[in-house]
Amino acid sequence: MSEKTLTALVTGASRGIGKCIAESLAKAGYQVYLTYASKAAEAETAAEDIRAAGGKARAFHLDVSDAHSVKDFFATEIKDKTDLHILVNNAGITADSLLISMKDEDFDKVLDVDLKGAFICTREAARILIRRRSGRIVNIASVVGQTGNAGQANYSAAKAGLIGLTKATAKELAGRNVTVNAVAPGFIETDMTRALPESAKAQYLMNIPLKRFGAPEDVAEAVLFLASDKAGYITGQVLAVNGGMYC
Amino acid sequence: MSVEAKVQKIIMDQLGVSADEVKPEASFVEDLGADSLDLTELIMAMEEEFSLEIDDEEAQKLLKVKDAVSYVEKHTE
Numbered sequence: 001m002s003e004k005t006l007t008a009l010v011t012g013a014s015r016g017i018g019k020c021i022a023e024s025l026a027k028a029g030y031q032v033y034l035t036y037a038s039k040a041a042e043a044e045t046a047a048e049d050i051r052a053a054g055g056k057a058r059a060f061h062l063d064v065s066d067a068h069s070v071k072d073f074f075a076t077e078i079k080d081k082t083d084l085h086i087l088v089n090n091a092g093i094t095a096d097s098l099l100i101s102m103k104d105e106d107f108d109k110v111l112d113v114d115l116k117g118a119f120i121c122t123r124e125a126a127r128i129l130i131r132r133r134s135g136r137i138v139n140i141a142s143v144v145g146q147t148g149n150a151g152q153a154n155y156s157a158a159k160a161g162l163i164g165l166t167k168a169t170a171k172e173l174a175g176r177n178v179t180v181n182a183v184a185p186g187f188i189e190t191d192m193t194r195a196l197p198e199s200a201k202a203q204y205l206m207n208i209p210l211k212r213f214g215a216p217e218d219v220a221e222a223v224l225f226l227a228s229d230k231a232g233y234i235t236g237q238v239l240a241v242n243g244g245m246y247c
Numbered sequence: 248m249s250v251e252a253k254v255q256k257i258i259m260d261q262l263g264v265s266a267d268e269v270k271p272e273a274s275f276v277e278d279l280g281a282d283s284l285d286l287t288e289l290i291m292a293m294e295e296e297f298s299l300e301i302d303d304e305e306a307q308k309l310l311k312v313k314d315a316v317s318y319v320e321k322h323t324e
Binding site: 127130131172173175176 | 282284
């Protein structure tokens with residue numbers, strides 16, 4: 001068997017935090033597989049940029065909430081073709097509204113992608129990582145999973161659930177030297193937060209002790225640390241990257 | 248390779264034990280040091296090797312090497 005390439009899989013990596021995490025892992029020497037749900041062109045460009053910078057990257061279409069697709073993806077692209085070491089569950093969506101007017105489908109779709117998607121990808125990756133006897137799973141949660149946020153009952157529930165998933169999985173996989181941690185970003189400047197009204201942003205800023213919004217790089221650095229050998233004795237933790245918003 | 252030999256090899260690979268430890272009467276947990284994750288992996292490896300689907304209830308009855316061998320023999324004929 002030929003030597004397989006040390007690989008990191010980052011879901012939802014066509015833009016924003018996921019793209020930045022993919023770039024950082026590529027710089028750290030990993031072959032990076034980026035997945036996207038809808039932004040094919042952006043994901044291909046992200047992968048191409050990594051390759052242009054001398055890294056290894058490929059982009060794949062993947063709906064993380066579809067268990068069959070995820071299973072197929074792992075079977076055809078990951079299992080025998082790569083040496084998977086890192087999974088970053090980053091794919092996430094929002095569908096904000098006040099709870100009293102929130103539609104069932106808006107609750108379900110956010111939970112399906114943000115929480116169940118991470119579960120499905122973790123299940124597939126864990127089967128590989130436990131055999132490898134070493135691995136890293138990093139889940140991208142959110143400060144709102146820790147504090148709650150008006151207008152985001154679905155997203156807050158999903159992200160709080162992701163923290164629970166992180167802790168349970170950490171306990172199950174610890175015996176196989178696979179660590180599982182979460183990073184909980186605060187207000188990070190991405191397309192997701194750019195959509196918010198200026199008045200809301202000003203309100204958020206007042207509550208950030210470090211007096212600035214975070215950048216995707218701030219989150220990527222935390223992920224890189226948790227994915228590194230340096231973090232080998234850390235598992236089941238939530239690392240908040242939020243400018244002191246909530247500690 | 249016989250079913251017995253294949254099962255024995257899976258157990259050796261999965262649990263990191265030697266051929267002479269994998270006796271028919273050996274218990275996965277008590278004699279071969281398997282934990283719950285090992286047992287799950289063992290079941291999955293057997294399912295893969297023999298193209299079987301072993302349901303959870305059946306899987307919980309496979310406590311010893313001989314249980315696994317006879318289960319596979321019975322379900323692959």
